[in-house]
Amino acid sequence: MAKTTNFGRGGLLTWLGIALIVIVLDQFTKTLILGYFQYGDSRHVTSFFNVVRVHNTGAAFSFLAGASGWQRWFFVGLGLVAAGFIVWMLRSQGHQRLFAWALSLILGGALGNVIDRLLHGYVVDFLDFHLGARHFPAFNVADSAITIGAALLILDELRRVRRG
Numbered sequence: 001m002a003k004t005t006n007f008g009r010g011g012l013l014t015w016l017g018i019a020l021i022v023i024v025l026d027q028f029t030k031t032l033i034l035g036y037f038q039y040g041d042s043r044h045v046t047s048f049f050n051v052v053r054v055h056n057t058g059a060a061f062s063f064l065a066g067a068s069g070w071q072r073w074f075f076v077g078l079g080l081v082a083a084g085f086i087v088w089m090l091r092s093q094g095h096q097r098l099f100a101w102a103l104s105l106i107l108g109g110a111l112g113n114v115i116d117r118l119l120h121g122y123v124v125d126f127l128d129f130h131l132g133a134r135h136f137p138a139f140n141v142a143d144s145a146i147t148i149g150a151a152l153l154i155l156d157e158l159r160r161v162r163r164g
Contacts (some may be wrong), residue, residue, distance in 0.1 A: 008157050012090055012094055014095055015104040016107075018101070018104035018108065019108035022108025022142070023112045023115070024114060026108070026109070026145070028116060029126070029140065030112075030116065031125040032142060033051075034053070035053070037053035039053055042128065048126075052126055052128045053124070054124075054128075054138045055125070056074035057123075079113065082106075082110050083107055083110055087107070090104070096156070098152055102151075104145065106149035106150065106153075108142070109141075109145035109146035110146065111142075112145070113142045123140065124140060126140055136146065
């Protein structure tokens with residue numbers, strides 16, 4: 001198991017830089033939504049996509065959104081613990097490129113949503129895909145990065161099993 005250096009290809013700073021790009025894109029898009037949309041606004045874009053402004057006080061699919069407020073700090077703490085663990089993993093496994101890409105995307109997404117919880121008390125969601133009247137829960141850039149990162153983790157593990 002090779003350790004990575006902080007600089008250069010596959011180094012910790014490379015992976016943290018990717019996470020930072022996700023955070024910046026996420027916060028930039030959320031700032032646009034907060035600036036141009038009122039809570040509950042929706043703009044039709046295509047027959048299957050709207051841009052909306054919704055606030056999620058819970059987690060994925062609004063899990064615990066109806067709780068009395070403690071969930072805000074629970075999800076902030078969970079996000080920070082996960083971020084610490086991911087940075088630790090990137091320090092030791094940064095040479096595994098697909099794995100590190102996955103972790104970097106998840107890290108950026110997790111911290112993007114933690115920032116929202118700290119600033120607003122909720123996560124700003126705005127991407128609304130639907131089929132007729134059936135709407136997938138609205139999400140954001142951070143959620144997209146987490147989902148892509150999770151898919152890359154699965155792909156990485158499938159490749160590892162196939163090689164093994």
